[in-house]
Amino acid sequence: MRDDVRLRLRSRSPVEGLERRRLGPLEVFAQSVSGAAPSAAMAATPAIVAVSAGHGTVWSFVIATVLALLVAGCIARFTRRMAASGGLYSLTAKGLTPAGAYASALASLLGYGLLAAGALVGATLYLQALFDDLWAAGGGRVGAAVVMAVIGLGTGVLVLRGARLSARVVLLAESISITLMLIVFSLLLAGGPAADAAPTEATAMPSPGIGGIVAGVLPALAAFIGFEIATSLGTEVRRPFRSVPRAVGLTAALAGVLYVFAAQVQVFGFSATPGGLAGQAEPVVALAAVKGWGWLPVLLDLGLVMSFVACGLATATALARVLFSLSRDGVAPRAFGRTHRRFRTPHLAVLASVPVTTGVPVVLLAVGVPLPAVLVTVLTLAACGFLLAYLLVCAAAPVFLHRIGELTWPAVAVSAVIVPILLVVLVAFVVTRPLSGALLGGLAVLGAAGYLMLRRRRPEALAGIGVYDETTTADVLFPHRGAA
Template sequence: MSVTSTATQASSPPVLRGRSPVAGLDRRSLGPLPVLAQSVSAVAPAAAMAATPALVTADAGTSALWSVALAALLALLVSVCVRTFSIRMAAPGALYSFTAKGLGPAAAFACGCALLIGYGVLAMGALTGAGLYAGQLFARLGMTAGPPELLVALVLLTVGILTAYFLVRGVRLSAGLALCLEAASIVLALAFFAVLLVRQGPHPDMRQLTPPDASPAALASVVAGALPAFGAFIGFESATVLGAEARRPFLVVGRAVRWTVVCSAGLYLLATYTQVLAAGSNGVLSPLGEFPDHHSAVRLPVLLDLGIAISFFACAVASGTALVRLLFSMGRERMTPRRLGRTHPTHGTPHIAVSFVLPILVLVPLGLLATGLEMSTVFTLLLSLCTYGFLTAYALVCVAAPVFLHRIGELTRAPVAAAAVCVPFLLLVLAAHARLNVSAGNALLPGLFTVLMGAGMVWFLLARRRDPERVGAIGVYDETSAQDVLHPVDSRRAR
């Protein structure tokens, strides 16, 4: 081929697709706030502020503040790796599609399976948490007529139906409501902390602010406390599933992910400091909603229960949003049934995926409760299981980031350094989480996660054997199409 012909080809305009691979979604319709609301709601800061300090303090003692800071640093480093992709591609499959561009189809599908477990079980846990705190609220108000199990089942069913409604109606409605509800819940929690701080006086607690000594035992306790602390950040990346629907995805998605981590870290540090300070010398903490009434001069526990229940509801909607968009991407790639890749003709949402997963998200917690397990036990088991999925997905995308940048000739030191720190620590946390569950008599959880991941990979191997070309196309993302150029307004509503 001559130099002239090569230059001619290099200067020719790229060939545009007729339609975007993710056509059907309400593309380029969301502003920055709904995108931010997606990540904030998935993290559920108000609920995490209530439960996390007690869990961290059980392992780290008065060094809990440093455990939260370590977990926040880890989450921030993971967000650096996620941003590597989010500023270059808009993919409803998010980390699943990102991993495909760095590590190929097999690792991507493993990431996708981990995320299906993570988002799915997180949604179940959020629905259960909403039922748990709603039941506690009704008990405080004396509304305990009838069997408590029936009340819990009705709350779960009601919250599940509301979640399905918002998922079908779309992010613009659900995200705005979720952000308002989450903000109100955070304000209630902050009001409670203000009361506690006023009661304790203006003197800083140097037990918490002094760095732990360099002894192996002290450092081990800080690292142990970082395990439940990091669990409070899971879901921070879920704004990435809205890349195709955001107006300026390469700008707003990365910002939403980063600021969710930063703001959540500030709230968790405040919550941990205040609750450890209020616990006094005995150092025994209870979840915030279980603080005795005498801790509050203005009798806030009823409002706190309401706020935490609302926070869990917002989390259920956000994690469900991420879950159905992941299934939508897999459906478009025909790695799952193609029907899951269809969208609602009016709302532009993956309504078939919603109708498929919502019954599962509601029936599994109800089934566990029907076996006689306490609701708090079901809640804890579900959150533990979802953590395995997120840790696995985060580790894979952190490995994929520098590999992807190397492939496109844009490798820099920051993603390499972030991956070098994140991946070993994430694997360490994953192993510690499994060991903790085994020692607590919950060996079923790591075993169940392994079985689910194994079943997913068997599905992948069968699909690759039947249609290698289809498997090789994993990782669809939004692309500018001829329809966008010719009909920029109508293309957003193209189904």
């Protein structure tokens, strides 16, 4: 039976065409960190969490970090064993039915697409704020739309030119961003609590209570979305089985530490203020204003712009790879599976996706929809997509291990804990945001229709969903090879 191993091997990888085994560990790590975009969440999320968790805000973040690490653990069960380009759906396909993988693919497309658009909106928003801080001139709507289109164009060009180039830009931008955030928050911590910050409408910080802390986990967990982006670069990483699981795990840990730190600084900063952190619209700016540090928001805005630009690059890279992989599966149009001969990137998938993720926000901006509202809606919907994809991959992990005969009890235990929690989080997320829930419901119906159509028209493509970078004949050492 074992003699025909060679017959079972393909001579070419199904994801051939991408630049195989080129990215270094640091470059993949940077992509994942940028996907999570911790800078933006450090500034904005603690105040949102504080609305329900109050003084327990930090604990909500600690719990969310533990959950993110558990998800990272489930993802690592796959990424230590296979290298894929389609991200979570390619992994899910190895454990769940094609329907599960298809749902994961749609959830990932939704998540990455919206996150890419959201990052663009964020970058424009804070660039506007930066100009406002510096020259008191935010520029008009048209100016902002032009800026946004230029950033989108730049993102497209970089992603098209190759994973390596954009990974380096991402690494640089994200390093600057996190450094700036650490400077900002360290200064605030050193400055002590603000005695006379503007009190919010709430008369007192809500008493934490277990319920409050648990409710706070919801937005806190949403701050981690995008941390799994390294999984879509499996094919292109030098030592994928080591670098990808590490990148995802370390990103969860790093983001967790940054969030806990940021939450602690802000809770402490507003500890002397009636109403506390809860309900502060721009807590960092408010704290800086009390201290008379008018220049601090400039650093903050610069860090946020960098972070959003990096996030846009990382998500656009991942989005194109999901489309590419789906095309190689036979599920998405065949053209998306083509790769550029010189740049070794899925150029048609990039050309199909980036104009959409750029064009939609530009049009929304041009017709006068307020950007902050767009950002919140887009990020909420994206979070739902990601949570669904995490839920599916965590459920798939033990099934996958069982299938290949490597199941251990910790794998079962972790999934048994994390899957119900993610399910509750997802349901709570949808229920508490009726608008997003309705939109998601519509998308789910469309997705189901697509699935049924696919099952009728291309059942074999659907059955084989989830291509990955298989071992090929060239990778295996056969007896005759050594004796040349």
